[in-house]
Amino acid sequence: MLRFLLRRLGHGILVLWLISMAIFALFFVAPSNVAQTLAGRQATPETIALIQHRLGLDLPVWKQYLNFVTNAVQGNLGYDYYHQVPVTTIIGQALPITLSLALGAAVLWLILGVTNGVISAVHPRSLADRGLTLFALFFYSFPSFLLGLLLLYFLYFKLTLAGFDWFPAGGYTAFSDGPGAWFQHLVLPWIALALLLAATYTRLTRGSMLDVLGEDYIRTARSKGIRESRVVVRHGLRSALTPVVTQFGIDLGQLVGGVVVTETVFSLPGLGKTVVTAINQQDLPVIIGIVLFASAAVVVANILVDVAYAFLDPRVRLH
Amino acid sequence: MALLEVRDLKVSFDTPDGAVRAVRGLSFDVEAGQTLAVVGESGSGKSVSTQTITGLTRGATVSGTAYFDGTDLITADQSTLRHLRGARIGMIFQDPLSSLHPHYRIGWQIVEMIRAHDSVISKKDARKRAAELLTLVGIPRATERIDDYPHQFSGGMRQRVMIAMAMALDPALLIADEPTTALDVTVQAQVLNVMRRLQQQFGTAIVLITHDLGVVAEMADEVVVMYAGTVMERAPRRDIFYRNHHPYTQGLLASLPTRSGERLTPIAGSPPSLISLPKGCPFASRCPHVFDKCRTEAPPLADIGPRHQSACWLPVQASEAIAS
Numbered sequence: 001m002l003r004f005l006l007r008r009l010g011h012g013i014l015v016l017w018l019i020s021m022a023i024f025a026l027f028f029v030a031p032s033n034v035a036q037t038l039a040g041r042q043a044t045p046e047t048i049a050l051i052q053h054r055l056g057l058d059l060p061v062w063k064q065y066l067n068f069v070t071n072a073v074q075g076n077l078g079y080d081y082y083h084q085v086p087v088t089t090i091i092g093q094a095l096p097i098t099l100s101l102a103l104g105a106a107v108l109w110l111i112l113g114v115t116n117g118v119i120s121a122v123h124p125r126s127l128a129d130r131g132l133t134l135f136a137l138f139f140y141s142f143p144s145f146l147l148g149l150l151l152l153y154f155l156y157f158k159l160t161l162a163g164f165d166w167f168p169a170g171g172y173t174a175f176s177d178g179p180g181a182w183f184q185h186l187v188l189p190w191i192a193l194a195l196l197l198a199a200t201y202t203r204l205t206r207g208s209m210l211d212v213l214g215e216d217y218i219r220t221a222r223s224k225g226i227r228e229s230r231v232v233v234r235h236g237l238r239s240a241l242t243p244v245v246t247q248f249g250i251d252l253g254q255l256v257g258g259v260v261v262t263e264t265v266f267s268l269p270g271l272g273k274t275v276v277t278a279i280n281q282q283d284l285p286v287i288i289g290i291v292l293f294a295s296a297a298v299v300v301a302n303i304l305v306d307v308a309y310a311f312l313d314p315r316v317r318l319h
Numbered sequence: 320m321a322l323l324e325v326r327d328l329k330v331s332f333d334t335p336d337g338a339v340r341a342v343r344g345l346s347f348d349v350e351a352g353q354t355l356a357v358v359g360e361s362g363s364g365k366s367v368s369t370q371t372i373t374g375l376t377r378g379a380t381v382s383g384t385a386y387f388d389g390t391d392l393i394t395a396d397q398s399t400l401r402h403l404r405g406a407r408i409g410m411i412f413q414d415p416l417s418s419l420h421p422h423y424r425i426g427w428q429i430v431e432m433i434r435a436h437d438s439v440i441s442k443k444d445a446r447k448r449a450a451e452l453l454t455l456v457g458i459p460r461a462t463e464r465i466d467d468y469p470h471q472f473s474g475g476m477r478q479r480v481m482i483a484m485a486m487a488l489d490p491a492l493l494i495a496d497e498p499t500t501a502l503d504v505t506v507q508a509q510v511l512n513v514m515r516r517l518q519q520q521f522g523t524a525i526v527l528i529t530h531d532l533g534v535v536a537e538m539a540d541e542v543v544v545m546y547a548g549t550v551m552e553r554a555p556r557r558d559i560f561y562r563n564h565h566p567y568t569q570g571l572l573a574s575l576p577t578r579s580g581e582r583l584t585p586i587a588g589s590p591p592s593l594i595s596l597p598k599g600c601p602f603a604s605r606c607p608h609v610f611d612k613c614r615t616e617a618p619p620l621a622d623i624g625p626r627h628q629s630a631c632w633l634p635v636q637a638s639e640a641i642a643s
């Protein structure tokens with residue numbers, strides 16, 4: 001177990017290192033005009049050079065990278081180019097928003113996907129099964145930004161016109177400033193993100209439940225005279241969850257993309273929206289900081305999923 | 320009255336190719352404390368018939384009756400069946416490697432069974448009972464092994480666990496569906512021994528499904544020989560071996576490996592399709608004694624001796640002459 005963790009952590013660090021180099025390389029392939037933008041249109045070349053120097057942009061790229069890495073390992077991700085705010089502070093402010101979005105959506109999509117999948121599998125080829133499969137396929141092939149926009153159009157715009165202003169157009173209220181408002185602001189983004197991913201889980205759970213319900217040990221469970229609901233959940237779903245957990249690990253990476261789109265559509269100032277803004281402004285420290293942070297989160301989450309997998313299946317040994 | 324009386328059981332499955340008539344008018348009795356062996360090649364309807372009786376068959380059209388202790392299992396509702404399963408009717412299956420849930424500890428699985436039917440027993444007592452049962456079926460260091468997962472046991476040991484579980488609530492009837500088929504020969508004998516010992520101790524009746532007449536010779540009181548969903552011959556064990564009448568029974572006996580070598584003569588050909596059965600005797604296409612009448616008229620299951628019935632047109636003396 002310990003060796004497994006160390007090895008996976010080692011892998012993770014290697015991945016982060018490669019990602020950070022790739023971003024640096026990409027950034028310096030295109031000519032930067034950050035200093036120009038900051039200095040304003042009438043700035044003299046001397047002013048621009050001064051700003052370049054202050055930001056460390058006059059150093060050779062390898063030197064800049066070395067400085068970045070040296071600071072990063074000490075927990076300092078640098079400062080943004082425009083307001084000199086520490087990147088760690090920026091991440092700290094945006095993180096709760098992204099976490100609220102991602103975790104809420106994950107709970108919703110797992111509940112939706114797994115429940116629908118179980119219902120479909122217990123009554124295969126029934127009306128419910130067909131309906132749920134259609135529902136899943138529909139959202140599976142839906143572009144995520146379009147789903148968000150449609151939700152906004154019908155559930156914000158139309159509803160508000162009709163006199164029900166249940167949902168805001170976007171933005172965010174911290175949980176500590178009012179759980180009700182926090183919830184209101186997140187409902188539509190949660191739905192937008194969850195529907196997209198729930199589809200995969202409906203199909204996955206249905207398939208793996210159908211396989212499991214045909215297993216000999218399910219017949220044994222029935223032969224024991226336990227309730228059918230217990231047969232389905234404790235014996236059936238217990239086994240069918242293993243591939244769901246694996247898929248969850250795979251989807252965490254995909255979730256990052258979904259979060260970026262959803263935050264942009266719903267104007268949630270989370271990590272996704274922040275990084276999009278930073279890219280537009282060529283704000284390198286913020287881009288690197290957030291991308292590395294997100295990558296680290298995915299790496300850690302994947303390790304946790306693997307550990308969960310080993311707990312779910314006693315036959316799996318981590319090595 | 321027998322403990323279990325099955326009369327004219329018919330089971331068919333609707334498939335895209337047509338109705339599969341897996342069981343076609345099956346009747347047999349099981350007496351309390353006795354062992355009834357149900358023999359026949361694979362596909363003859365042994366599993367379907369016993370699983371239908373216990374309510375485990377899904378999506379089939381079923382008719383007939385199966386009285387167990389005064390209750391007709393065929394018309395009983397699922398809740399009645401559920402209370403009988405496990406508590407009064409224990410079951411074990413062919414493949415011990417896949418019959419236990421891979422994600423739960425052995426003890427947990429036995430305790431679940433006990434507590435499903437005994438709502439007052441404490442977890443601790445149920446666990447103690449589970450350990451006793453494991454000891455009873457010959458699992459060494461049962462109090463430690465109770466917390467092992469199935470994959471930590473060998474096939475034979477897992478089948479012992481299945482037996483322990485099936486016998487946990489002292490059922491009146493144990494249905495054992497090819498319990499030793501997947502095990503190698505020495506382990507087979509051990510598992511059969513365990514079953515016989517528990518049967519004597521608990522007074523359980525056993526329906527033992529097998530295609531191995533060697534197992535029948537060891538265990539059975541009465542024997543039902545099944546083919547293509549119906550009974551071909553039914554008799555006490557001795558008569559099946561020494562006074563058999565049906566050519567199918569004789570074919571099965573001839574394919575039994577002898578003690579000295581492996582002189583196997585399997586029955587040539589294969590069973591008829593259960594979707595479009597031929598007219599006449601279902602065994603006609605493979606029978607060495609087939610004659611005209613066999614192909615036009617199906618022989619009824621007729622009395623040919625005390626507690627001995629056979630479904631074959633051959634005259635009784637003639638066939639016994641062939642057998643000896």
Ligand SMILES: Nc1ncnc2c1ncn2[C@@H]1O[C@H](COP(=O)(O)OP(=O)(O)O)[C@@H](O)[C@H]1O
Nearest residue numbers: 332339341360361362363364365366367368593
């Ligand atoms: N669910 C089902 N649908 C269609 N046919 C089935 C189904 N279950 C069993 N059968 C058929 O019923 C016949 C009897 O099967 P089974 O009782 O398992 O045989 P045995 O246990 O004697 O080997 C076989 O031909 C099998 O293919």
Ligand code: SF4
Nearest residue numbers: 600603606613631632
């Ligand atoms: S009835 Fe005819 S075909 Fe059928 S078993 Fe008897 S002899 Fe053979």
Ligand SMILES: [Mg+2]
Nearest residue numbers: 365366367496
């Ligand atoms: Mg079978």
